[in-house]
Amino acid sequence: MENNNEKTVEVLNTLIEINNDRIQGYLTAAKETREMDLKDLFGHLAHDSQKCKQELADEVTKLHGTPTEGTKTTGKIYRAWMDVKAALTNNDRKAIIDCCEYGEDVAKETYENVLKDDGGTLTATQRQMVTEQYNLIRNGHDKIKALKDTLVEH
Secondary structure, eight states, X not given: OHHHHHHHHHHXXXXXXXXXXXXXXXXXXXXXXXXXXXXXXXXXXXXXXXXXXXXXXXXXHHTTOOOOXXXXXXXHHHHHHHHHHHHHHTTOHHHHHHHHHHHHHHHHHHHHHHHHOOTTOSOHHHHHHHHHHHHHHHHHHHHHHHHHHHHHHO
């Protein structure tokens, strides 16, 4: 059972990292943008990830694991958030939304991969929590995608 707990903690910590990335990225974006609709949206998306992170961290703690505090700073998602910061500097709305969409794609894909193949490590309760979080993440992804689609139309 201990070995299964370690695998479960690893899976849950992967999701915590993705949420940490989203929190860091969206808090930075909300702080840097001057556009109120984006500020509100980014604040909302960061809040969603903070909620997800807390639920995941609580579950990791119940399993006697240590919730990760880090982000995936070595990966593509980190570079995408750095691109957001650069786009914000130029106040380029389309570039900002493009970068956010990429980050949302990565977050959504990470959740999908866990739900598709968690190696049988998640309990039914954990799977339900991850599914509910996936729906929240997908909703955020869809909001960013819809916003991007309105920019393409104009």
